[in-house]
Amino acid sequence: MKLQHYLGGLEGLDPISLETRIFVEAWEERIFGIHTAMMALSSQLELDATSSTFNTEWTWADLRKGAESMNPFDYFKYRYYEKWLGGISGYFVAKGYIARAELDARTKAFLSSAPAMPRGGDAEVDARVRKYLLIGDDPKRERSAPPRFAAGDTVRVADPNSVDHTRLPGHLRNKVGVIDSVYPDAYAYLCDTGPDGLGKAMPAYCVKFDPEDLWPGNTETNFTFYADLFEAYLEPATAS
Amino acid sequence: MKLQHYLGGLEGLDPISLETRIFVEAWEERIFGIHTAMMALSSQLELDATSSTFNTEWTWADLRKGAESMNPFDYFKYRYYEKWLGGISGYFVAKGYIARAELDARTKAFLSSAPAMPRGGDAEVDARVRKYLLIGDDPKRERSAPPRFAAGDTVRVADPNSVDHTRLPGHLRNKVGVIDSVYPDAYAYLCDTGPDGLGKAMPAYCVKFDPEDLWPGNTETNFTFYADLFEAYLEPATAS
Amino acid sequence: MERFEYSRDREAVNAARARALEALLIEKGVITSETVDKIMAIFATEMGPFNGAKLVAKAWVDPAFKTLLAQDTMAAVEQMNFATKGAGAEGEHMKAAINTPEVHNLIICTLCSCYPWPILGLPPYWYKDPSFRARAAREPRKVLGEFGLNIDPTKEIKTWDSSAQIRWFVVPERPEGTEHLGEEQLAALVTPESMMGVAIVKPPSA
């Protein structure tokens, strides 16, 4: 179980932060940019090769796996981009791009004097990054089979074992909802999630839930909750 | 849902702390003692009245409710007795024994100079506390009905809505186990937990779980997990 | 007990580490010294809430466009001639939730921070905050109240949680007293918060 995925509906929380800035510290912009460049230069994309030495895969799934595999108690201890910084640094070290000692030494140096940033690099690298941002990475595929459910069907959300990654929110597991709409075609996910069930292209649905079924006696009225869910996460609802 | 109750089986955690001390800061012993005195002086116990001005109820259930109602992200931020200190201080303020301002002022005073502790109090108060510790507070009651399950029965753990308190571990909800033993008589709980189902005396069971059912593909071999569960938390297992 | 402690120079270490990482990546030829700045420039001028605002304003003045936006969001977005032609990164499949006098829409991502980059840019901190993600799912009225938005109890709230590949945004209602305004002036009224459903669009006098 991934504690980090069981946020929906939690009680006893703080008032909402009204912080509308995207970055609250200057360094956060840098780690966001590094992540986006990694996504754009990732090896599985069908974009022109560049001189970048980045030759491995990096997608949202990798970033998310990092967040899901981190100590769940730390997840609630660190700010959003602090988690990115940890996950991305760890990736570059794990993949051998950078040695841990090298990163630590440079960090130490930058702590005691203003960062001296190197200059240079091929413009084609930045061109590819720009291209990726403008065209994206379309997960839509042709369907190999008709969708299992139709609008109006009652479904029960599955509760598969999650290993390194899942896209199933904890608050929906084992709950009953109604198919609100069936999205056209099929959607691949960025990686295979094993027994969790994602990977190959499959139909996706918008599923409607009565909040009273999700949080009995503990929610609001005149309110409907919709969630987009991959087909692997749905089962026909049978009387139990 | 109470995030704090979904610890069993979590992944990605730290190595075990080998801290064998009971208290790691001197003040922790004080808050433990205060809690124990409150339990002993609690109004529902059938012990001799004393001159203590404590005239409300305080049981483990109250302490636990505090831990369950605190911000779940803070739960993982604070050390064990820090949570007690917060919950117990809050109780004395909420019940009107102490004003928040009074507590804050005294805290501030003790921060800048060594605590000047008042002396005095009736020995009968301490006698009652001692008596409570030596005789306890027996939750066992006569059964009003025969137990619903017998050793060897297969049961499914219920997933009731928890409001302010529950004694059902999150990792067992919706899981299937086998009754290992039926405890004699029936057990009352310290408070009524509403739709969660505890309160009146009911049978309790030791239920045996195959860890492979709890954490498929992600546990150890030659290992059996047993949990004590109140009858309200169990349903007959039916093929699903 | 280190679990319960914080490093006291945490922000300074974060900042130094982020810059150290970037410096090493430049030196090792992974990215260039311009990469991060160029990405931020794209979000400043080509992918951002200024696109969403244009889309909303067009929907306000053109009922046929509004209908298309509701029924085939991507076809409508393509008409806008954005730098991304609509479907840029994180906007490959977007869906509009249209506010009406009867329904107020709210978008959330309880798992992370899914967000339609091409038309809304990057999400603000509150959207990524675990407290918002958790609370908006169960008590949206209370949450909106904290944003200063009180939705009439007779109006339905619909919350859209994006955990698959669709990225949602809200088309707020056109405020009263804006009949005289052109598309560009209308777009200037549309805030990112209104396209996430935690605000409504106010007339220029307000």
Place this chain on the structure above:
Amino acid sequence: MERFEYSRDREAVNAARARALEALLIEKGVITSETVDKIMAIFATEMGPFNGAKLVAKAWVDPAFKTLLAQDTMAAVEQMNFATKGAGAEGEHMKAAINTPEVHNLIICTLCSCYPWPILGLPPYWYKDPSFRARAAREPRKVLGEFGLNIDPTKEIKTWDSSAQIRWFVVPERPEGTEHLGEEQLAALVTPESMMGVAIVKPPSA
């Protein structure tokens, strides 16, 4: 962003607040100035692991007592003439899990820190730690390994999670080479950790 910050004088504030609370409770007649110290004295001399150690030692030298301890734990404890007569606070219903050559037992409380006070006293920090509570449930062998206890893969591990009203403890196996020792000497070998299942009892020479 305060959620992500810690007060820098956290321990000093905790200490001052705990003492302030106690001082006010004494002044207001809730407790006396002796109450906390007297409670701690009871745990130092009358309710503690020294009782559990006596129980274990007796079970080692008296097979009939060991059988009774396994079958009717409370009846066996009553014979010990502890200050609590066995059933003090948090020990009203205790249950012994007996280690054998085939089975190693471990007690945990995944919800909180349930613990048999009359015979084990108060739980050490590691037992209350969320990491132990979480990990011992799913990977006891790995956890025991971190305590320096490697359980043979052919030996079954049984984990007992106390979330109802029963308080569990472990009766460790008697170590080899202690045939010449009396009950009191045997009791001196028994550690709290061995009665929780994260250690075994070592012979005096070890």
